[in-house]
Amino acid sequence: MTDNNKKPSHTIAELGEFGLIDYLTKNLEHFQPNTVTGVGDDAAVIDIGDKYLLLTKDLLLEGIHFDMTYQPLRHLGYKAVAVNLSDICAMNGTPTHILVGIGISNRYTLEAVEEIYEGMRLACEKYKVDFVGGDTTSSVQGLVLSITAIGTVKKDKVTYRGPALPNELICVSGDLGGAYAGLLLLEREKAEFKVNPDMQPDLQGNEYVLERFLKPEPRQDIIRILQDIHVKPTAMIDISDGLASEIKHICKHSDLGCALYEEKIPIDQQTYDIARSFNIDPTTCALNGGEDYELLFTIRQNDYEKVKNIPEISIIGHMTEKSAGINLITKSGSLVEIKAQGWDHLKK
Numbered sequence: 001m002t003d004n005n006k007k008p009s010h011t012i013a014e015l016g017e018f019g020l021i022d023y024l025t026k027n028l029e030h031f032q033p034n035t036v037t038g039v040g041d042d043a044a045v046i047d048i049g050d051k052y053l054l055l056t057k058d059l060l061l062e063g064i065h066f067d068m069t070y071q072p073l074r075h076l077g078y079k080a081v082a083v084n085l086s087d088i089c090a091m092n093g094t095p096t097h098i099l100v101g102i103g104i105s106n107r108y109t110l111e112a113v114e115e116i117y118e119g120m121r122l123a124c125e126k127y128k129v130d131f132v133g134g135d136t137t138s139s140v141q142g143l144v145l146s147i148t149a150i151g152t153v154k155k156d157k158v159t160y161r162g163p164a165l166p167n168e169l170i171c172v173s174g175d176l177g178g179a180y181a182g183l184l185l186l187e188r189e190k191a192e193f194k195v196n197p198d199m200q201p202d203l204q205g206n207e208y209v210l211e212r213f214l215k216p217e218p219r220q221d222i223i224r225i226l227q228d229i230h231v232k233p234t235a236m237i238d239i240s241d242g243l244a245s246e247i248k249h250i251c252k253h254s255d256l257g258c259a260l261y262e263e264k265i266p267i268d269q270q271t272y273d274i275a276r277s278f279n280i281d282p283t284t285c286a287l288n289g290g291e292d293y294e295l296l297f298t299i300r301q302n303d304y305e306k307v308k309n310i311p312e313i314s315i316i317g318h319m320t321e322k323s324a325g326i327n328l329i330t331k332s333g334s335l336v337e338i339k340a341q342g343w344d345h346l347k348k
C-alpha cells in the first residue's frame, strides 16, 4: 500500500523550477545507448550516426507566460516558435523541424487561432524550419501552446552549459534587459487602461524594447558568425530567465565561479532610459529581467582576438575558481554576489 499521506520533505514553491526539475528527474534511467544527454541542458542530445539530433520543448500558458491584453496573437505564435529555436541555437545547432501542441478555450475565434498559426508560419519561414505535426485540443481555461523543436549539430560542434575552464572569457550577444523594459511599459499601459478604458496607449518611440519583448529572435546569426570565425564556445546557454540565472547555470555545470563586470554588460539606450523612468537599475533589468533570448557563452582566451571586434558580441567577464564565488564587479569597483531571481514562476 502506498502512503499518500506521507508528507514530502519540500513543497513545489520551496524547490522552485530548477529544484523541481532535479527532484522529479533524479531517478530517470536511460535505456537507449544513443542518448548522449538527457534532462539538464537547453536541449537533449541524441546520437544519430554522423551527427547529433537536438530536441527541446517549451510550454507557454496564458496568464503565466503571456497576457492577452497586450500580446498580439501573431506575435505570440512567432515568439512561441522563436524561443524554442533559441534553445537549439544554445547547443550550437541548426533548427530543422517543430511540432506544435495547442489547447484552445471556446473564448477564441477561428480568426484568432489563425493569427497564432500565421505567426508560427512566419517564424518557420524566416528560419527555414518545417512545421511537421502536433496536436490540437480544447482547454477549459486559457490558451496553452507547447512547441517541440528539433535540430541537428555536427558532433564536434555541440556546446553544453559546461564545463568551462577558469579564466575563460564570458561573452554575450546583443543587448540585455530590453524585453523586461518592454514588459514594464506594457504592464503600465494595461494598468492605466483598467482605470480609463478610453485611453490611447502611449508606446510611441519605444518600439525597440516592445519588439524585444513581443517578438524576440533566436540568435542563429551568432551561431553562423562563430562558425565563420572558427570559434567554438566552451559553454553556452540562451538567456530566457536573465543573465544572473544563466551564468549560474554555466558556473554550476563548470563547478567554477565567475566575475562579471557591470560596465561591460550591453544595455541599449532605450532600455536604460525606460528602466530609469521606472526607478529600476538598468543592470537589474539585464541580470534578472529575462526573455532576451540572447546567447551567453564562454570562449578560450586564445579566441579573444577573433571575437573582440565583433559588434554583436560583448565580453563581459571571466570564469574563476569556484571558491571566488559568482560575482558582479560594479561600476564603482565593489564586488557583489550575483543572486538569481530570474523568472522562476514556481517560487514564491
Ligand SMILES: [Mg+2]
Pocket (backbone or CB within 6 Å): 042, 086, 087, 090, 237, 238, 239, 240
Ligand atoms: Mg534555454
